[in-house]
Amino acid sequence: RKGTPVLNPSAAAQAIEPPEGSTAVGTGKGGVGKSTVAAHLAGESAAAGHRTLLICVTGQDDDDLGIKRFGRGVHPQGPSALDGEGLYRAIHDRVPLQPIREVRPNLDVLPGGPRVADIANVLMLRLMQEGPGVVLSLAYSLAPIAPLYDRVIFDSAPENDSLEQLVLAAARTLIVPTRSDDSSISGMERISKNFKVVKQQVNPYLQIAGAFLYGSNRSATLMHNAVRKQIRKTLGEGTPILDTIVGYREVPAVNARRKGLLFGEYAELLPTSASPYDVKAGRAEEADVVPETILPLAKEMRELTTEIFEHHRRVA
Numbered sequence: 001r002k003g004t005p006v007l008n009p010s011a012a013a014q015a016i017e018p019p020e021g022s023t024a025v026g027t028g029k030g031g032v033g034k035s036t037v038a039a040h041l042a043g044e045s046a047a048a049g050h051r052t053l054l055i056c057v058t059g060q061d062d063d064d065l066g067i068k069r070f071g072r073g074v075h076p077q078g079p080s081a082l083d084g085e086g087l088y089r090a091i092h093d094r095v096p097l098q099p100i101r102e103v104r105p106n107l108d109v110l111p112g113g114p115r116v117a118d119i120a121n122v123l124m125l126r127l128m129q130e131g132p133g134v135v136l137s138l139a140y141s142l143a144p145i146a147p148l149y150d151r152v153i154f155d156s157a158p159e160n161d162s163l164e165q166l167v168l169a170a171a172r173t174l175i176v177p178t179r180s181d182d183s184s185i186s187g188m189e190r191i192s193k194n195f196k197v198v199k200q201q202v203n204p205y206l207q208i209a210g211a212f213l214y215g216s217n218r219s220a221t222l223m224h225n226a227v228r229k230q231i232r233k234t235l236g237e238g239t240p241i242l243d244t245i246v247g248y249r250e251v252p253a254v255n256a257r258r259k260g261l262l263f264g265e266y267a268e269l270l271p272t273s274a275s276p277y278d279v280k281a282g283r284a285e286e287a288d289v290v291p292e293t294i295l296p297l298a299k300e301m302r303e304l305t306t307e308i309f310e311h312h313r314r315v316a
């Protein structure tokens with residue numbers, strides 16, 4: 001889809017300062033690793049002792065943290081916060097976000113899911129009555145609880161301008177993962193457009209914290225150099241590009257998610273892993289056989305999240 005996103009420069013929207021330490025993961029393209037990276041950023045931050053909130057503004061509930069599948073966390077009283085319901089209700093009713101608490105020590109989460117798609121409809125209806133300030137809806141629902149947290153990480157929905165803008169209006173920095181293929185590169189044009197429009201009109205605090213290649217062969221350096229050039233062309237010549245590249249390792253990545261475990265947590269199961277023989281005998285599931293490749297994957301992800309946080313400290 002072409003064209004400029006929906007905000008209208010003539011109507012003045014009331015700006016709201018996003019919390020310090022709030023970061024959106026976004027790329028404008030599906031399936032590049034946004035949710036995986038967002039969950040790991042949040043998990044590492046919490047594990048380091050920072051009070052952390054993860055907000056998943058995405059129609060797909062990947063449940064990397066095992067909230068739904070394994071019932072983790074302390075759920076708010078009343079109606080469910082799962083499947084994007086909590087996010088939807090807060091925005092629809094214009095009330096503070098009520099996250100699922102202590103999904104891990106120090107980590108609270110608002111999960112995404114199918115109900116998130118309806119947020120876009122609410123925004124569209126309100127846009128006509130209230131003007132472009134509606135893009136600040138999430139920022140307003142976050143503001144009352146933001147002081148409880150040291151860090152807020154947003155996962156974003158791809159290929160949906162109004163949901164991308166909703167996230168960008170609530171965050172202080174944007175971090176952009178990409179794969180090396182052309183459609184991932186052109187996906188960055190979408191986030192770049194939304195970035196500009198949101199920064200100009202409602203969130204002057206917003207900054208691009210950096211971009212990085214995700215899920216790529218770590219030794220393809222020539223190709224990576226070409227991709228870096230394209231990233232800078234799309235997001236701006238000054239865009240910082242991170243050094244860490246997390247390799248493409250499908251089996252451990254998919255299995256860890258199935259178990260609702262972050263890579264580091266899944267790697268800890270390696271010593272007590274089931275064997276393929278146990279699976280054949282019906283004593284274990286495929287995902288109970290922890291592949292050795294979880295070790296490099298966990299290590300690379302740790303490097304990436306460390307680099308992202310260090311980089312943010314320098315920028316701040």
Ligand SMILES: Nc1ncnc2c1ncn2[C@@H]1O[C@H](COP(=O)(O)OP(=O)(O)OP(=O)(O)O)[C@@H](O)[C@H]1O
Pocket residue numbers: 029030031032033034035036037058060062157158214215246247248249250251253254257
């Ligand atoms: N390093 C990796 N190597 C291979 N596969 C990975 C890696 N990290 C994550 N994956 C897998 O790639 C798929 C897409 O990842 P993810 O869901 O994080 O992307 P996304 O950008 O959030 O996608 P969407 O746009 O659909 O929300 C998932 O199946 C995930 O388990």
Ligand SMILES: [Mg+2]
Pocket residue numbers: 034035036058060062155156
């Ligand atoms: Mg996702």
